Amino acid sequence: MTVETHSFQAEVKQVLHLVIHSLYSNKDIFLRELVSNASDACDKLRFEAIKQPELLGEDGTLAIDIRFDPQARTVTIADNGIGMSREELAEHLGTIARSGTKKFLESLSDNDKANAQLIGQFGVGFYSAFIVADRVTVTSRRAGSDQAWTWASAGDGEYTIAPAEKAGRGTAIVLHLREGEDEYLNGWKLRSLVHKYSEHIDFPIRLPAEKADADEEKDEGASGGETLETVNEATALWTRPRNEISDDDYKAFYKHVSGDFGDPLVWTHNRVEGNQNFTSLLFVPARAPFDFMGGGRDERKGLKLYIKRVFIMDAAEQMLPPYLRFVRGVVDSDDLPLNVSRELLQSSRQVERIKGALTKRVLDLLEKLAREEAEKYAGFWKEFGATLKEGVADDPSSAERLMKLLRFPSTQSASADELVSLEQYVERMKPGQEAIYYLTADGWNAARNSPQLEALKARGIEVLLMHERIDEWMAGYLTRFADKPFRNVAKGELDLEKLGEADGADARARREEAAKAAEPVVEKIKAALGDRVKEVKVSTRLTDSASCLVLGEYDMALHMQRLLKAAGQMVPGAKPVLEINATHPLVQRLASADEAQATDLALLLFEQAQVAEGAQLDDPAAFVQRVNRLLLS
Incomplete structure (x- = not known):
């Protein structure tokens, strides 16, 4: 048997070092990340089986099995999903292609290195296995292939790949636990983690059935040969009636679908029936991921798309416009054909209608938040306001609604964080004032101290201070609001006669x-x-x-x-x-x-x-x- 030894990509070495030596504040995340990866593998097989039914074989049941062995001190997470070839093992586990990884490494200052929640946000979830394991082996067989391979590493900068024997398709990850991690060799502990993090994954997660003998002995001895029982809900949360779902259920599902450890800010769950039938469950995060702005408009991590509960794609860019790319969640449609390709999906009239409906739903949600919970909306604006501003230019059909959501500091603000809406500005306009005055500048201090403001300040006229870089571009698309034109005080002639004189009639x-x-x-x-x-x-x-x-x-x-x-x-x-x-x-x-x-x-x-x-x-x-x-x- 030929064993190949390879070195990790340099960035993987850095991630592994941090995982092993620093990220210990929440060790439990390893199970969530590995189960999530197993779920993705099952989703991908189900998708590929649309065109190649033979990949599923006679037994089409997809599941994730978790076993533990106290004697060997191992925990195994196995799935019968798509599996990986030799090349895929090397590519997925030996390198990190995500541009966000560098940002992840830069974000971990000495004070934040204990923040394990960052792992899931940067696509490095597999490496969380090394938080609790000093050696990890991955045996995988690609669906449709007869050849299996084993990837193994001690997290020391190298990994090996060798041919292996495996009866069926899928992947089995064996964690050889570090000293002091025996709590994970307990069925009750593993069940509790599944309920906490992975309850609503759309595949059965199975653990060995608990023993109930006279001594009430539970989870003793090797569990490999025991009967397995499903311990999660194993149904898609979005398909259940809203009155059967608690807020805690929604929050848990958000954490699963987004990789975020915090709770969502708000969410909306809807079923649409008529010309098109689809279900959407959309979440607005409370905080932007560390790499959100770094990825720019090309970094799309939006909605998961399902068709009749069959997974189609992980980040469906076509479901929402770019300026709502912060929204997380799922869309499950009954109407789109199952064999639709990404190209057909982009040009589909049905998709455009769904996109319009989802955009309206998100804007409804934000308008309600701004109207009823101003403090929460201020937090949202701080995280995602610059992104939302893009919509004024990108989406003329929604521009009027978006303008109601805009917030800016003004000459009446004590700080850059004291914001005013356009509706509030119009209500405070002085008699004789016919325009909404604003100034764009490259920073808060440059804006509030600009000499162009002096005559308006002297007359008590409020001016909006647009000091972010996107504002100059966005302002070019601001025409009128509440039938009032926008006027840049630093451009063109400034007619102040109708506003009166600041220093008397003469x-x-x-x-x-x-x-x-x-x-x-x-x-x-x-x-x-x-x-x-x-x-x-x-x-x-x-x-x-x-x-x-x-x-x-x-x-x-x-x-x-x-x-x-x-x-x-x-x-x-x-x-x-x-x-x-x-x-x-x-x-x-x-x-x-x-x-x-x-x-x-x-x-x-x-x-x-x-x-x-x-x-x-x-x-x-x-x-x-x-x-x-x-x-x-």
Whole structure:
């Protein structure tokens, strides 16, 4: 018999080291992860058997068996699912292809290394076996093959693969327990873990029947030859009536289907009958997985799709739009053909109707949460708000509903966490205010301290502060809400006449007089700046600051231009307008300055406005020299 020895992929070695030496806070997870993998193997066989019924053979019963042997100190988890070939053993157990693994390793600081719940979230569940075992052997035979193979490792950086004998298809994982882990050689303990973590798996989970002799001896001796009995519900939870399912049942099923150790935030369970018949059980997580944003829009871990309780795919991207990719759960349809391929599924009109119904269901759930449990919704928004914003652009048919769910800080917020809805904003609008004012910026401080806000603040006008990177893109799709147009205060002309004057009735006259007096200054600044700016004008936006930069109505925000340029993308050139505060001492000083000093002051006004926008100056050293000259003069 030829035994092959291989080294683990480098990232697997790191995971194994952490599992063996650090992740001990919840050792029980190993059984949940291994049973979940066995369930997936049974699901995959059932799916492949749609086209190849011979894979199931005469006995089509799929099950997961758990045995324990106190003498040998082993626990065995066996299934008669799809099984693995030699190549699949090496690929699935020797390497980790998931990009999330690096993020997983980075997430484990010294303080969080005891957080074993992270294992299931990063697709490394098999390795949790090494929490309780110092040696693991996996014997597997692929359905349709006569050849079996055994994979074995002590978690020391290497594994072996050798030919083996196995009577039927499937996989058997034998855990050789570490010293001190004898609690898992007990039938009661294993049953309790199955009930806790795997109660609603759609396959029988069987353990040796408990003995009931005169001495009431239970679970003594090797259990391999004993009669097996089913210890879980072994029915799909979503097929049961809602009035028969407790909240604890829903929470347990969520943990099984999502790999999350925490409880879901909210869920919805529905059966739709009519032109289409399908059942959905959808969960909104309370927290985002560690790799959620790192995976981006391409990292889809959404709904499990079943057709007449036959598993089809694990992350059905077609069932929900990308901006709802945080939703977990299952969809079981009666209407879609069983032999549907992924390509046909994507183009199916029936699938589009189901997708529309599920999207509506999730938005209903979020609207109810926002309306009835504002504090919970605030927690949801903190975790998934940026993702939900994508829908304003991606899903025009739901844009109005999504806008009601949006939350932003404003100029009335004490911190970035104090948020306001668009409905609340509209209710607080001042008399004469016709638009919803907002500002996009590259950060909370840049937004709340922006000079473009000064005139509106002075008039008591609330402005929404959109300080996340996605906001500039999303804002391009915000047109109207409650029949009020959106208005970016940093772009285009800002007509403030209808909002009244902040400094009395004669303020406008004083401002016009100062603007007229500043005309020579404007010309000096234009001459000094040349083609750096599109135009120089006296501002109506400014009350305290000396200058600010203003873009055209449809120009891209400066911070977004910088971001795209840094990413190597072409950005359309759009020169800003420099607006100056005619009453500011620095501007007034420029009127009497000589040519050299006037040039320094003009450049300083421009560079100050750039700094306020968070820009990187083209020549910081020249800026410092200019400041020093002006200070010394």
